[in-house]
Amino acid sequence: MRSCWQSMEGVHNTDCFSExxxxxxxxxxxxxKVSAGSYLFWEGDSADKLYFMNQGRVKITKTSDEGKSFxxxxxxxxxxxxxxxxxxxxxxxFNAEVMEDSSIGIIQQRDLxxxxxxxxxxxxxxxxxxxxxHRMTQTKFRDLMMFGKPxxxxxxxxxxxxxxxxxxxxxxxxTKKLTNSELADMIGATRExxxxxxxxxxxxxxxxxxxxxxxxxxxxxxRNICQCENCPKDMCRI
Amino acid sequence: MRSCWQSMEGVHNTDCFSExxxxxxxxxxxxxKVSAGSYLFWEGDSADKLYFMNQGRVKITKTSDEGKSFxxxxxxxxxxxxxxxxxxxxxxxFNAEVMEDSSIGIIQQRDLxxxxxxxxxxxxxxxxxxxxxHRMTQTKFRDLMMFGKPxxxxxxxxxxxxxxxxxxxxxxxxTKKLTNSELADMIGATRExxxxxxxxxxxxxxxxxxxxxxxxxxxxxxRNICQCENCPKDMCRI
DNA sequence: GAAGCGATGTGATAAAAATCACGCCGGCGG
DNA sequence: CCGCCGGCGTGATTTTTATCACATCGCTTC
Numbered sequence: 226m227r228s229c230w231q232s233m234e235g236v237h238n239t240d241c242f243s244e245x246x247x248x249x250x251x252x253x254x255x256x257x258k259v260s261a262g263s264y265l266f267w268e269g270d271s272a273d274k275l276y277f278m279n280q281g282r283v284k285i286t287k288t289s290d291e292g293k294s295f296x297x298x299x300x301x302x303x304x305x306x307x308x309x310x311x312x313x314x315x316x317x318x319f320n321a322e323v324m325e326d327s328s329i330g331i332i333q334q335r336d337l338x339x340x341x342x343x344x345x346x347x348x349x350x351x352x353x354x355x356x357x358x359h360r361m362t363q364t365k366f367r368d369l370m371m372f373g374k375p376x377x378x379x380x381x382x383x384x385x386x387x388x389x390x391x392x393x394x395x396x397x398x399x400t401k402k403l404t405n406s407e408l409a410d411m412i413g414a415t416r417e418x419x420x421x422x423x424x425x426x427x428x429x430x431x432x433x434x435x436x437x438x439x440x441x442x443x444x445x446x447x448r449n450i451c452q453c454e455n456c457p458k459d460m461c462r463i
Numbered sequence: 464m465r466s467c468w469q470s471m472e473g474v475h476n477t478d479c480f481s482e483x484x485x486x487x488x489x490x491x492x493x494x495x496k497v498s499a500g501s502y503l504f505w506e507g508d509s510a511d512k513l514y515f516m517n518q519g520r521v522k523i524t525k526t527s528d529e530g531k532s533f534x535x536x537x538x539x540x541x542x543x544x545x546x547x548x549x550x551x552x553x554x555x556x557f558n559a560e561v562m563e564d565s566s567i568g569i570i571q572q573r574d575l576x577x578x579x580x581x582x583x584x585x586x587x588x589x590x591x592x593x594x595x596x597h598r599m600t601q602t603k604f605r606d607l608m609m610f611g612k613p614x615x616x617x618x619x620x621x622x623x624x625x626x627x628x629x630x631x632x633x634x635x636x637x638t639k640k641l642t643n644s645e646l647a648d649m650i651g652a653t654r655e656x657x658x659x660x661x662x663x664x665x666x667x668x669x670x671x672x673x674x675x676x677x678x679x680x681x682x683x684x685x686r687n688i689c690q691c692e693n694c695p696k697d698m699c700r701i
Numbered sequence: 702g703a704a705g706c707g708a709t710g711t712g713a714t715a716a717a718a719a720t721c722a723c724g725c726c727g728g729c730g731g
Numbered sequence: 732c733c734g735c736c737g738g739c740g741t742g743a744t745t746t747t748t749a750t751c752a753c754a755t756c757g758c759t760t761c
Contacts, residue, residue: 356548
């Protein structure tokens with residue numbers, strides 16, 4: 226029962242899997258509890274696992290020599306991720322930092338490979354999923370490169386609304402708190418710049434704050450800034 | 464016979480395929496000649512083909528409302544590309560513009576799907592390839608976001624050297640001519656900025672020009688600027 | 702060989718974004 | 732209740748990058 230709060234979730238990055246195949250994947254998972262601040266993997270670690278978020282939040286990051294960090298993705302409940310190359314021994318290029326105490330299902334590469342060999346239709350859905358994730362990366366790349374920092378921020382707010390938004394009337398509540406520094410690291414800007422851009426958006430009544438959560442009041446304004454093309458919601462994510 | 468010119472090519476984005484499987488793919492291709500300036504597909508077109516470059520060059524681009532354009536990829540001989548989601552009806556987010564008269568093998572989605580169903584090992588190699596392409600996008604994304612425009616340019620020069628470089632002694636000749644505007648569109652900068660950055664690199668003897676081709680004289684300098692981690696060459700491409 | 706054209710080179714200036722330097726607020730632990 | 736700390740807000744300044752405005756160069760074309 227949803228009452229007046231209609232969640233925009235239910236859109237996950239695993240929507241390309243059938244119920245049946247998703248549960249096949251779940252059968253080969255081993256559940257782990259991991260606590261905020263720990264790391265699932267570090268760059269350089271061998272990439273031989275997939276991760277499924279039952280609960281919690283994880284960010285995929287990269288840190289430069291000077292200590293600046295960049296958040297490539299943020300994953301929440303229902304998301305599947307990992308450096309995704311089945312049948313390949315490769316190495317992580319990014320870090321996976323646990324942001325909140327989380328419950329995560331871990332799939333071993335060899336178990337996945339066995340399953341993919343056994344079930345052709347799962348293999349096909351897996352390819353769909355890989356393709357979807359790649360397109361997500363590509364469209365984010367475009368948004369962050371082409372429209373300046375304001376465009377990058379607006380794109381990120383729209384993506385947050387698809388990943389974590391709950392709609393009420395014409396407002397969208399972003400149900401995860403994010404610091405300005407985190408937002409900055411998601412778009413390759415500084416905390417101060419993000420702060421000023423958010424202030425401007427507040428002045429224009431494009432967004433507002435409700436006990437430290439961002440509320441989107443005018444998503445069309447955001448869409449306009451980053452020339453949003455209304456991509457499918459399972460692709461336009463954080 | 465290579466004599467003193469040792470090509471760095473032979474590294475292609477299809478290296479994850481076995482000879483046998485690559486020739487299976489070639490069997491279902493239909494060869495087309497396309498001329499410079501034409502488009503293989505436009506954003507919005509349905510994405511139901513794969514393309515294999517026999518000869519020539521294609522760039523994948525996006526144009527903003529104000530007319531600025533961004534080059535996401537450039538593909539040359541031996542490269543396979545396309546919006547890559549088998550078993551999915553999706554739509555292109557980018558344009559594919561033919562840069563030189565080209566000979567391109569086109570694979571229809573349904574032919575690919577049949578082949579993938581028939582040959583499990585090809586499906587597996589196809590997944591490897593998809594994963595490799597995604598990692599290429601991710602690492603480029605990182606390079607272009609984290610190290611300023613000079614870092615983005617240096618990363619691009621390194622990637623060009625992996626895609627089109629020929630090594631002689633300590634020099635690497637980039638065998639494709641690129642205008643400063645093209646370089647600019649690859650890194651989200653302006654022609655003038657690229658021009659000034661290239662001038663600086665020339666003054667430092669990091670690069671030189673040999674009849675309008677870039678020659679890399681000191682790749683370590685470039686690596687340092689973009690904190691290059693010496694990723695596998697089949698991943699670190701344009 | 703003059704005109705036209707696309708590409709390069711470069712100064713001057715403007716805009717965008719980062720950096721530096723604080724003050725402030727709210728929660729938390731002693 | 733006080734001190735501390737992490738996060739926020741905001742001016743002033745600097746750095747980075749884009750914009751504008753031309754000059755030049757090499758090539759093609761008539």
